[in-house]
Amino acid sequence: MSSQPAASQNAATIQPAKGKLGIMTAGMGAVCTTLIAGVEAVRRGIAKPIGSLTQMGTIRLGKRTENNTPLIKDFVPLASLDDLVFTGWDIFGGNLYEAARTAQVLDRDQLDQIRPYLESIEPLPAVFDQHYVKRLTAKKAKTGKNKCDLASQIRNDIAEFKSKTDRQVLIWTGSTEIFMEETAVHQSIEAFERGLTENDPGIAPSQMYAWAALKEGIPFINGAPNLTVDIPALNELSRKMNAPICGKDFKTGQTMIKSVLAPMFKTRMLGVSGWYSTNILGNRDGEVLDDPESFKTKEESKLGLLDIILQPELYPVLYKDIYHKVRINYYPPRGDNKEGWDNIDIFGWLGYPMQIKIDFLCRDSILAAPIVLDLALFLDLAQRAGMKGIQEWLSFYFKSPQTAPGLYPEHDVFIQLMKLKNTLRYLRGEDLITHLGLEYYD
Numbered sequence: 001m002s003s004q005p006a007a008s009q010n011a012a013t014i015q016p017a018k019g020k021l022g023i024m025t026a027g028m029g030a031v032c033t034t035l036i037a038g039v040e041a042v043r044r045g046i047a048k049p050i051g052s053l054t055q056m057g058t059i060r061l062g063k064r065t066e067n068n069t070p071l072i073k074d075f076v077p078l079a080s081l082d083d084l085v086f087t088g089w090d091i092f093g094g095n096l097y098e099a100a101r102t103a104q105v106l107d108r109d110q111l112d113q114i115r116p117y118l119e120s121i122e123p124l125p126a127v128f129d130q131h132y133v134k135r136l137t138a139k140k141a142k143t144g145k146n147k148c149d150l151a152s153q154i155r156n157d158i159a160e161f162k163s164k165t166d167r168q169v170l171i172w173t174g175s176t177e178i179f180m181e182e183t184a185v186h187q188s189i190e191a192f193e194r195g196l197t198e199n200d201p202g203i204a205p206s207q208m209y210a211w212a213a214l215k216e217g218i219p220f221i222n223g224a225p226n227l228t229v230d231i232p233a234l235n236e237l238s239r240k241m242n243a244p245i246c247g248k249d250f251k252t253g254q255t256m257i258k259s260v261l262a263p264m265f266k267t268r269m270l271g272v273s274g275w276y277s278t279n280i281l282g283n284r285d286g287e288v289l290d291d292p293e294s295f296k297t298k299e300e301s302k303l304g305l306l307d308i309i310l311q312p313e314l315y316p317v318l319y320k321d322i323y324h325k326v327r328i329n330y331y332p333p334r335g336d337n338k339e340g341w342d343n344i345d346i347f348g349w350l351g352y353p354m355q356i357k358i359d360f361l362c363r364d365s366i367l368a369a370p371i372v373l374d375l376a377l378f379l380d381l382a383q384r385a386g387m388k389g390i391q392e393w394l395s396f397y398f399k400s401p402q403t404a405p406g407l408y409p410e411h412d413v414f415i416q417l418m419k420l421k422n423t424l425r426y427l428r429g430e431d432l433i434t435h436l437g438l439e440y441y442d
């Protein structure tokens with residue numbers, strides 16, 4: 001057996017991160033305003049980018065004895081925060097200062113320090129249809145003769161922004177849409193474009209933004225659990241237009257904890273008989289998720305990972321009878337400060353039961369904002385490195401990672417991180433780190 005780490009390969013050609021990177025967000029609510037206000041606060045030196053791997057993370061290169069651990073942002077050419085420019089769409093009138101005040105995530109004092117900047121950004125009128133998000137009513141929405149016309153208006157907005165920036169990415173930070181499944185209209189680019197003209201109900205607004213972005217050759221990130229780009233038609237368009245895609249549903253709170261604890265149980269061959277997760281949440285996202293049809297989309301996204309991590313088909317004695325329940329309760333007094341409880345019933349040696357209780361007093365958008373930043377910077381890097389289609393190496397950031405058809409996703413957050421870092425090493429022609437480590441003992 002070779003005791004050497006995986007051989008190095010040729011570095012990929014990566015275009016430099018020159019000029020302005022335009023970040024467009026479909027949906028400018030709590031997560032988006034926390035991201036934009038946060039980037040501006042960091043640029044002004046009044047806050048630190050905590051939680052962001054691209055800004056704070058390091059990457060080990062070579063052997064452990066080499067002590068070579070640069071910052072990720074010094075290792076791969078990422079856009080600098082100073083070069084980020086923001087725009088986006090929402091259905092509410094007003095500017096981002098008002099939107100951030102409504103979201104009530106950041107302190108007023110902090111917002112006031114960057115008030116003129118936030119006031120200078122006003123969301124563009126959105127493409128919205130209440131059929132897909134029942135709890136919201138639009139104040140500012142585009143009108144058009146059919147879905148194709150509306151999606152083309154988004155393309156025009158993108159084209160306009162292209163003239164002011166050098167590269168762009170588009171992120172869905174909009175609300176969670178109703179649960180949808182793949183139908184015939186999603187199977188090819190031709191079927192999808194026919195569906196746009198024929199107003200097919202299988203095409204949701206988030207998919208119209210995604211189509212518009214990809215048609216313009218712009219990478220697309222799906223931050224919600226919506227079907228959006230997780231369909232053959234948009235996957236095909238992504239590859240055709242050299243515009244990478246990834247999704248779905250930012251992994252921030254309870255699911256992140258699950259993706260850490262579940263692998264622990266499995267590595268120690270501890271059984272799990274039940275996992276009950278509940279949340280109270282009072283922001284607009286919580287209000288939207290109070291609608292059963294939007295909740296179903298979220299529920300599917302949150303439920304999937306345990307079966308995939310624990311593999312009950314391989315370990316029936318340990319995981320076949322697990323009872324897994326997820327609840328989200330809309331509770332306005334808490335605003336964005338979600339509380340997530342988990343009760344986990346596990347069993348050990350000879351079947352003796354034990355319990356673990358978690359009470360995570362978190363802040364939804366504080367956890368999500370750095371993830372959105374990282375995804376925008378990494379997806380821009382991916383495009384400059386010539387990558388297209390689904391970017392599974394970014395599954396680290398998602399509750400329900402998109403994968404190639406027929407492939408199950410990796411949910412274990414540490415495997416996901418290894419995959420991400422090895423992809424960066426691969427792009428730069430560095431040795432991949434396998435953790436085999438025999439070479440230290442030769």
Ligand SMILES: NC(=O)c1ccc[n+]([C@@H]2O[C@H](COP(=O)([O-])OP(=O)(O)OC[C@H]3O[C@@H](n4cnc5c(N)ncnc54)[C@H](O)[C@@H]3O)[C@@H](O)[C@H]2O)c1
Binds near residue numbers: 032251367
């Ligand atoms: N930790 C987190 O906060 C977290 C984690 C995972 C996923 N998400 C998802 O991220 C999304 C954003 O979360 P949030 O807390 O910012 O919610 P939010 O309700 O504060 O913001 C969403 C915004 O999207 C807008 N919107 C809805 N439909 C739109 C459309 N068709 N076009 C343009 N704008 C539209 C809404 O008006 C709203 O302002 C949600 O789907 C949420 O489920 C959030």
